[in-house]
Amino acid sequence: MAQDVWVRGPIGLDAASRVTRPGCRTVLAVVPTVTAGTRLVELLSLLERDLRVQVMFTVPHSTDRWAGVEEYVRAQHGLLLPWEQAAAHRFDLVLAASHRNLDQVRGPLMLVGHGVGQVPGRRFSRKAGGATIETTELDRELLTFRGRVLPAVLGLGTEAEVEVLRERCPEAVPAAVVAGDLCLDGMRAAGGQRERYRRALGVGSRRLVVLSSTWFTDSAFGRVPRMYEAIANALPDDRYAVAAVLHPNVWAVHGRRQVAAWLAGCRGLRVIPPEQGWQATMIAADWVIGDHGSTTGYAAAIGKPVTLASLPDGRPQAGSVADVVRAHAKPLDLDAPLEAQEEAAIAVAPRLAAEVLPVASTRLDCSAGILRSAMYRLLELSEPSTLAYPPLPAMPRPLPGWDA
Structure with missing residues (x-):
């Protein structure tokens, strides 16, 4: 999309000459990464059916952007505004699940996390080689701009995160709303869909092993790339099926073909x-x-047996879900029998879930209602009388040619 071509959409001084639904509150979803986009699509499901609301998307950029983000947004079939057009207008509500470019958008901002917890598993920023100061998603430099707190509502998972915020950016505490985790609630609500999901994956009666990796050099795919072939080829395919879940940034940085x-x-x-x-x-x-990524943490939270293939240097950050997983899950040994390691993971899974859940969310199964109320408060609209439910996870569809 050319940067100087604006969309003839429902905003702007002449919008009244083209809209079919006038007077709608405008909502902008800021999507700098696919990871943030998937979280915002979940959040938008709580309000986009409202006839009083018009949702739009934008992909921010300065001199660069993550590959594949605009294609992802277009695949959602939402109205995509050029970044320059979005930054030039004020919206009734801005939704974000990443800190990137938030100082450039106008309107009351609701910021939520894009992974499990606001205390990440990695202790140091990936952007700062040789860093010695631990970082969180709640640091002042991420939540403020020139002395101004950016979010009007900051969605947190637990009261412990509020205390981290009080230490890292106390001026943002009034914006904090302990809302739990919408993604986790959706996964918990979809437990009854397990067999449907397994049929979609073509698992049958076999046991399904999922190899999960975040991104960067200290991830499972970064440190133990031979794990994928070793496990897929070692487990008997009449008893086991194997799936791989890689962080979207792995695909964005290296490309699908590679x-x-x-x-x-x-x-x-x-x-x-x-x-x-x-x-x-x-x-x-x-x-x-x-590894220490969010997908592994969510798996632990819903009671799945977990074995760790990789951790960041040293140990994960204290107070993170990844640190709880590290404390209970055993490390992978590719030279030892895999089925014995599976049995060991099964034995500790109930305790692991019990320890992880309160670190991930202290508002279990309540997030949809809390987050929807917060959005309608910012929109200055009356909230619908119907109950709010988390969206159920979409059906899994492996990439073609990989399910032989």
């Missing part, structure tokens, strides 16, 4: 695309082998 080529030797591997399907795949799983 990632596919790297995984081409993995017999029968079901590769889950980055846009959707990982939540359902985790629900369908019998055993998850992962």
